[in-house]
Amino acid sequence: MRKRSPYPYWFVLPAAVIFTVLFLVPTIASFWFSLTNWDLFDASFIGFENYQQFFSEPFLLRGVVNTLFFAVLTSGAKTVLGLLLAVLLTSGMFAQGLQRSIVFFPVLVSTIGVGLLFTELMHPTEGVINLALGAVGIPGPGWLTNPKLALFSVAMVDIWRGVGLATLIYIAGLASISPDYYEAARIDGATRLQQFWRVTVPLVRPATTTVIILSLIGGLRLFDLIWAMTRGGPGFASDVLASVVYKQYQAGFYGLSTAGNVILFLLIAVLVVPLAFRFYRKEVDQ
Amino acid sequence: MKDRLFQTTALTAVFAVFGGALAAQEMTILVDNNPDTVAITEALTAAYTAKNPGVTWEVEARAGGAEGDNIVKTRLATGEMADVFNYNSGALLQALRPSRTLEPINDIPNFGNLLESYTQTVSDGDGNVYGVPHQAAMGGGILYHVPTYEQLGLEIPTTWEEFMANNAQIASETDKAPIIQTYRDTWTSQLFVLADYFNVQAEEPDFAAQYTNNESKYATTPAAKKGFDRLQSAFEAGYFNADFGAANYNDGLRMVATGSGVHYPMLTFSIAGIQQNHPEQLNDVGFFAQPGDSAEMNGLTVWMPSTYYVPKGGDHTDIAKDFVNFVASPDACDIIIEAVGASGPLLIKGCTLPDDVPTAVGDMMPYFEQDGRTAPALEFLSPVKGPALEQLTVEVGSGIRDAQSAAELYDRDVEKQAKQLRLPNW
Numbered sequence: 001m002r003k004r005s006p007y008p009y010w011f012v013l014p015a016a017v018i019f020t021v022l023f024l025v026p027t028i029a030s031f032w033f034s035l036t037n038w039d040l041f042d043a044s045f046i047g048f049e050n051y052q053q054f055f056s057e058p059f060l061l062r063g064v065v066n067t068l069f070f071a072v073l074t075s076g077a078k079t080v081l082g083l084l085l086a087v088l089l090t091s092g093m094f095a096q097g098l099q100r101s102i103v104f105f106p107v108l109v110s111t112i113g114v115g116l117l118f119t120e121l122m123h124p125t126e127g128v129i130n131l132a133l134g135a136v137g138i139p140g141p142g143w144l145t146n147p148k149l150a151l152f153s154v155a156m157v158d159i160w161r162g163v164g165l166a167t168l169i170y171i172a173g174l175a176s177i178s179p180d181y182y183e184a185a186r187i188d189g190a191t192r193l194q195q196f197w198r199v200t201v202p203l204v205r206p207a208t209t210t211v212i213i214l215s216l217i218g219g220l221r222l223f224d225l226i227w228a229m230t231r232g233g234p235g236f237a238s239d240v241l242a243s244v245v246y247k248q249y250q251a252g253f254y255g256l257s258t259a260g261n262v263i264l265f266l267l268i269a270v271l272v273v274p275l276a277f278r279f280y281r282k283e284v285d286q
Numbered sequence: 287m288k289d290r291l292f293q294t295t296a297l298t299a300v301f302a303v304f305g306g307a308l309a310a311q312e313m314t315i316l317v318d319n320n321p322d323t324v325a326i327t328e329a330l331t332a333a334y335t336a337k338n339p340g341v342t343w344e345v346e347a348r349a350g351g352a353e354g355d356n357i358v359k360t361r362l363a364t365g366e367m368a369d370v371f372n373y374n375s376g377a378l379l380q381a382l383r384p385s386r387t388l389e390p391i392n393d394i395p396n397f398g399n400l401l402e403s404y405t406q407t408v409s410d411g412d413g414n415v416y417g418v419p420h421q422a423a424m425g426g427g428i429l430y431h432v433p434t435y436e437q438l439g440l441e442i443p444t445t446w447e448e449f450m451a452n453n454a455q456i457a458s459e460t461d462k463a464p465i466i467q468t469y470r471d472t473w474t475s476q477l478f479v480l481a482d483y484f485n486v487q488a489e490e491p492d493f494a495a496q497y498t499n500n501e502s503k504y505a506t507t508p509a510a511k512k513g514f515d516r517l518q519s520a521f522e523a524g525y526f527n528a529d530f531g532a533a534n535y536n537d538g539l540r541m542v543a544t545g546s547g548v549h550y551p552m553l554t555f556s557i558a559g560i561q562q563n564h565p566e567q568l569n570d571v572g573f574f575a576q577p578g579d580s581a582e583m584n585g586l587t588v589w590m591p592s593t594y595y596v597p598k599g600g601d602h603t604d605i606a607k608d609f610v611n612f613v614a615s616p617d618a619c620d621i622i623i624e625a626v627g628a629s630g631p632l633l634i635k636g637c638t639l640p641d642d643v644p645t646a647v648g649d650m651m652p653y654f655e656q657d658g659r660t661a662p663a664l665e666f667l668s669p670v671k672g673p674a675l676e677q678l679t680v681e682v683g684s685g686i687r688d689a690q691s692a693a694e695l696y697d698r699d700v701e702k703q704a705k706q707l708r709l710p711n712w
Binding site for chain 1: 386469681
């Protein structure tokens, strides 16, 4: 027998209306518009032509590869660095609260502000980074103007900006590990390194799952930092799916850019849903 | 007696209320946030209010560039447009679907003041004209640093070979950058390609029509591809400023005004920017058209100015049209010149420029005064214009991609626009 909801229908009505009007209708509308030639004034049905066009964009493949590279790199780095920083910041050292705040501060700053600031710092001839490198005799590269480096430079900034959030989640995760485990490990003669690998890493798994999924989704749909720093350039070197979609939208190809958004949505779903499913199931198994 | 007084007072009050409502008409005008545009619009609306005290204007500024395109399109599509707004002429106007969204202005009294070379860039296929210019026409070519030319004894080049020879001399005799490029503002990278159009049409007079009909392509028309080739050769010769990938438009103006760079391919509306940022050096900056293969066929590629339009279905269309009618008068030209200076020829009959124009403007005017020495840029002859050109020219100018491949990719890029406009043959 189906379990009955303890709430009467009228109770869920407001939420259902909001969900329908603000989420369900736009989602369905965007699937429809992605099948049309739409200039905001008229939309005529053209089947899957937008999808065809989007996949034949010469720069699209580059954008997809860049998106995956960026998401995996930043997500991996945030997970590893976040855990290490969290361990460091829970080890009971001097001015811990202040240090935690300092690690978290970049999360609070506007992304556009961070992007513009680093664009100045990474200026090839007048930026502080290259001036500092020049002072010790190393010729600095064009961080954002060299097509091979641009995406990597943006990824570094994104890691700096986002690692604070990962650290915070890990600190909460570490706090939930009972000290008894460490005590037992110490009695068994485990070294600090063994404690880290055998106790800390397995027991913060829920935090790891959250960090990986959040940062992976964040990386896949990242737009503001890239737009503030390189606008996908030089040329198309640091284009990601979101910036490709935005440029189609700017150019007035509304149907085409909607198709791009649907593709981005599907890509995130295809990557993240199985991942989340797998991670959370393992947790239950434990 | 008391009643009488009361009645009079009441009547006066009624008149005051209704009379006031009739007289004070609040109008809105939406323009891009370029300082010159805002200054011009404020001066013109103030002058209109001085003549028509009952009408006041609220000037609303919006973002420029592609972001502004979206604002304009969205507000037109949702019927929320201001009483008057400004936008590009030429290919970009066609994307607004003018015959559906804009009010034709063929019937304003000053219509005859508009030059035909201008009206054909703001009209639809049926002869309806939609706009009035609020700026001077622009040239696309090369801004150059006059003192460096004098110091090295260089001549104004009339062929691309002479231009490259000048660059070689600048490179060997000074530590200045022969050519300034500013790819932080990607749109600035397109000039070598777009400003080459005079040379394209000199060799291939039918290119624009064939291009619109999907018969001619950049990659397979040697004259058209040369713009890409020229950008590539300038990069390969190593003539660009060291920070060309990170410099922005304002850096470019500073470099050409102060002489740390010598040539800056640019549109002449930038002269107003130099006047604002570097007034001391204004007359150190000269201008010449982008040279082509032959000295006999040397001329200027011209951009039509930004334009005021009246949307269809507004509440005060008659006042809005009266305002654009006022802008199409020689009086309005004087107000524009007073507000931002003279940056080129105005497209209203009866308008004259003052005698003391900046050097670069003085250099540009002779092209307009001789027959056959100007040609409109391609975007004023064909609605086909792709959005990725500026990324492709950044790639060619940075050595990431060669000219042939960029031209081929641009040919594919424009297909989207042609399909969106539902042009035949695409």
